[in-house]
Amino acid sequence: MATLDDIAKMAGVSPTTVSRVINNYGSLSEKTKTKVFAAMKELNYQPNSLARSLKGKKTQLIGIILPGVSNPFFGQMVQEIEDQLFKKGFRIILCNAGNDANKERAYLRMLMANRVDGIIAGAHNLNIEEYQKVGLPIISFDRYLSETIPIVSSDNYHGGQLAAQSLLAAGSKNLQIITGANRPNSPTNNRLVGFKEVLDQQSLDFKLLEIPFSSSPNIKGLKIRELLLKKTIDGIFCTDDLTALLVMQQARELGIRIPEDLKLIGYDGTDFIQNYHPELTTIKQPIVDIVTMMIDLLLRRIDDSECELESTYTLPVKLITGVTTI
Amino acid sequence: MATLDDIAKMAGVSPTTVSRVINNYGSLSEKTKTKVFAAMKELNYQPNSLARSLKGKKTQLIGIILPGVSNPFFGQMVQEIEDQLFKKGFRIILCNAGNDANKERAYLRMLMANRVDGIIAGAHNLNIEEYQKVGLPIISFDRYLSETIPIVSSDNYHGGQLAAQSLLAAGSKNLQIITGANRPNSPTNNRLVGFKEVLDQQSLDFKLLEIPFSSSPNIKGLKIRELLLKKTIDGIFCTDDLTALLVMQQARELGIRIPEDLKLIGYDGTDFIQNYHPELTTIKQPIVDIVTMMIDLLLRRIDDSECELESTYTLPVKLITGVTTI
DNA sequence: TTTGTTTTGTTAAACGTTTGACAATTTAAA
DNA sequence: TTTAAATTGTCAAACGTTTAACAAAACAAA
Numbered sequence: 278m279a280t281l282d283d284i285a286k287m288a289g290v291s292p293t294t295v296s297r298v299i300n301n302y303g304s305l306s307e308k309t310k311t312k313v314f315a316a317m318k319e320l321n322y323q324p325n326s327l328a329r330s331l332k333g334k335k336t337q338l339i340g341i342i343l344p345g346v347s348n349p350f351f352g353q354m355v356q357e358i359e360d361q362l363f364k365k366g367f368r369i370i371l372c373n374a375g376n377d378a379n380k381e382r383a384y385l386r387m388l389m390a391n392r393v394d395g396i397i398a399g400a401h402n403l404n405i406e407e408y409q410k411v412g413l414p415i416i417s418f419d420r421y422l423s424e425t426i427p428i429v430s431s432d433n434y435h436g437g438q439l440a441a442q443s444l445l446a447a448g449s450k451n452l453q454i455i456t457g458a459n460r461p462n463s464p465t466n467n468r469l470v471g472f473k474e475v476l477d478q479q480s481l482d483f484k485l486l487e488i489p490f491s492s493s494p495n496i497k498g499l500k501i502r503e504l505l506l507k508k509t510i511d512g513i514f515c516t517d518d519l520t521a522l523l524v525m526q527q528a529r530e531l532g533i534r535i536p537e538d539l540k541l542i543g544y545d546g547t548d549f550i551q552n553y554h555p556e557l558t559t560i561k562q563p564i565v566d567i568v569t570m571m572i573d574l575l576l577r578r579i580d581d582s583e584c585e586l587e588s589t590y591t592l593p594v595k596l597i598t599g600v601t602t603i
Numbered sequence: 604m605a606t607l608d609d610i611a612k613m614a615g616v617s618p619t620t621v622s623r624v625i626n627n628y629g630s631l632s633e634k635t636k637t638k639v640f641a642a643m644k645e646l647n648y649q650p651n652s653l654a655r656s657l658k659g660k661k662t663q664l665i666g667i668i669l670p671g672v673s674n675p676f677f678g679q680m681v682q683e684i685e686d687q688l689f690k691k692g693f694r695i696i697l698c699n700a701g702n703d704a705n706k707e708r709a710y711l712r713m714l715m716a717n718r719v720d721g722i723i724a725g726a727h728n729l730n731i732e733e734y735q736k737v738g739l740p741i742i743s744f745d746r747y748l749s750e751t752i753p754i755v756s757s758d759n760y761h762g763g764q765l766a767a768q769s770l771l772a773a774g775s776k777n778l779q780i781i782t783g784a785n786r787p788n789s790p791t792n793n794r795l796v797g798f799k800e801v802l803d804q805q806s807l808d809f810k811l812l813e814i815p816f817s818s819s820p821n822i823k824g825l826k827i828r829e830l831l832l833k834k835t836i837d838g839i840f841c842t843d844d845l846t847a848l849l850v851m852q853q854a855r856e857l858g859i860r861i862p863e864d865l866k867l868i869g870y871d872g873t874d875f876i877q878n879y880h881p882e883l884t885t886i887k888q889p890i891v892d893i894v895t896m897m898i899d900l901l902l903r904r905i906d907d908s909e910c911e912l913e914s915t916y917t918l919p920v921k922l923i924t925g926v927t928t929i
Numbered sequence: 930t931t932t933g934t935t936t937t938g939t940t941a942a943a944c945g946t947t948t949g950a951c952a953a954t955t956t957a958a959a
Numbered sequence: 960t961t962t963a964a965a966t967t968g969t970c971a972a973a974c975g976t977t978t979a980a981c982a983a984a985a986c987a988a989a
Contacts, residue, residue, distance in 0.1 A: 290937075291937070291938050291939070292938095293937080293939080293940095294936090294937060294938075296951090297937090303937090304934095304935055304936060304937090305935095305936070305937085306935085306936060306937085309936080309937075328944085330944090331943095331944045331945065331946090332943070332944050333944065351953070450937085515949085
């Protein structure tokens with residue numbers, strides 16, 4: 278692969294001049310510039326970013342740590358992150374951490390070794406100290422990591438409230454919430470809190486079913502079927518849309534009609550759900566805004582590691598009404 | 604961030620010795636090793652991969668160029684690629700090229716600049732020459748790129764055959780295929796070829812609807828509705844599952860019953876579809892095998908850039924029977 | 930012609946590592 | 960004790976770039 282020296286020789290100028298052209302500094306005549314550009318094109322030259330970064334330039338690399346990308350929500354989020362960062366001249370190293378703390382730890386070390394400019398973290402199997410000693414700009418999605426790491430999330434609390442209100446407005450009396458296992462330090466727990474608060478105000482009770490995030494859809498489906506067979510509930514809030522799809526599936530099989538016998542509302546409202554399951558009422562997280570905010574904050578931290586940021590940024594959710602709560 | 608010299612000082616040894624510990628070469632006593640490891644731990648040291656790579660070591664980075672990751676098929680594929688590569692000590696730079704040739708071109712340059720060890724390419728907006736002059740190990744998914752770049756794909760031809768056979772076996776007489784716009788150099792066109800071949804053998808005719816990949820689901824839905832309103836067809840093969848979902852949606856709205864009035868079969872068979880839409884009959888691409896094969900080939904090329912590889916690797920598809928073709 | 934300005938070149942150090950050559954020290958075996 | 964082997968150290972060059980300091984040309988204007 279061609280180096281800066283090769284270009285210099287071919288263009289008949291000094292290496293310094295080539296570097297000046299690349300970095301556009303010092304005074305240069307049009308003639309040399311074109312000569313150098315021609316040589317660069319001729320040899321299909323790309324400045325070695327390893328060498329540039331080593332010499333102090335930024336790597337223009339951002340690490341993205343998320344549970345995974347096969348889930349439509351994180352898929353869309355990664356796509357949006359990639360899209361926005363690309364326009365700003367950054368590339369991303371994708372780190373699917375799953376539920377695996379060791380993997381997340383390994384990735385953190387790798388990102389340090391690769392001298393990424395910053396990290397967006399949304400998978401949180403690690404405890405706080407491990408994130409604190411990374412010493413890189415970090416922004417967190419939906420999870421409390423440390424004093425100095427800002428959290429961006431949707432308004433989970435209000436989302437929970439909206440869900441409860443919608444089900445009640447649709448006439449449900451016996452409510453059920455199906456949620457992932459309660460995690461420490463996660464603002465997503467507020468979906469439950471907001472939901473509960475609305476019901477408490479009306480002195481209403483509700484049932485709670487926790488299914489670990491890591492459960493397979495089959496297992497989840499089975500637990501849901503068990504639930505539906507009791508036939509005591511007439512309104513369900515699932516704290517993610519995919520689980521809501523499973524409820525629809527099981528209800529269909531059991532001959533339970535939605536919305537006649539059972540009202541249903543989900544959470545996330547990805548493009549995927551809106552396009553392919555517009556029938557589902559859901560709480561839409563503003564993915565674009567969330568990403569815009571995370572990137573804005575991250576770039577500020579990268580520019581100035583001392584800059585003061587809020588500890589939490591909460592973005593509004595939106596109720597998308599489908600036919601499952603009519 | 605701590606450097607090798609810092610470690611040397613702290614451990615009271617020479618920089619060379621530290622490097623010897625890191626790279627495990629030369630002869631070393633247990634005592635020094637533990638001293639050095641202790642210092643590395645103490646300072647949370649990570650060897651600067653930029654410097655290492657500059658000195659000739661591999662970057663352990665692989666570029667993944669795909670249309671995008673919000674589509675469940677590519678989402679699952681990326682997840683699988685990431686998973687397998689992580690276990691082999693590689694990280695991935697994710698490049699969503701969409702339908703944008705300029706973006707793909709820019710990414711190709713960036714990957715060269717970053718000195719990635721290799722590339723897996725599955726988005727193909729560029730012509731062959733641009734890929735040829737990259738000069739890095741490349742493996743292609745489902746697209747012809749150049750003489751020297753191996754293609755891995757599922758058996759699209761047989762998939763098309765299976766689809767036709769299933770619809771016929773289910774009793775359909777008036778068949779329709781809905782596919783993305785025909786692309787040059789794409790083995791996926793063989794889905795249509797295989798489909799056609801089965802019908803030709805039985806002297807049967809069929810209708811063809813092409814909808815560009817880039818169309819929004821709403822547009823696609825509209826075109827499908829138009830099609831269904833004619834009510835002349837009783838069997839549809841969609842060359843991707845998401846389009847099949849749209850058919851189901853429109854059919855439901857129009858009161859067309861599946862499978863009573865209309866048989867339906869899709870293509871891809873992602874985990875997502877199998878978990879959340881098991882009712883849909885589909886042709887399953889062996890994503891895991893495809894990825895395993897691509898990575899195997901890529902690593903061989905990385906190890907030995909001269910190694911001889913086949914130009915095409917075709918992996919078998921599988922019919923997943925749901926209730927839409929009963 | 931002289932003067933000043935613009936452009937280009939030369940040289941060298943630096944980024945953090947790897948690696949080879951060679952010397953010095955420690956340890957173990959004879 | 961001598962000898963050999965194992966361990967560690969010193970030194971320096973290299974990877975491909977950036978950047979500063981300074982010198983040398985080329986060019987234009989007075």
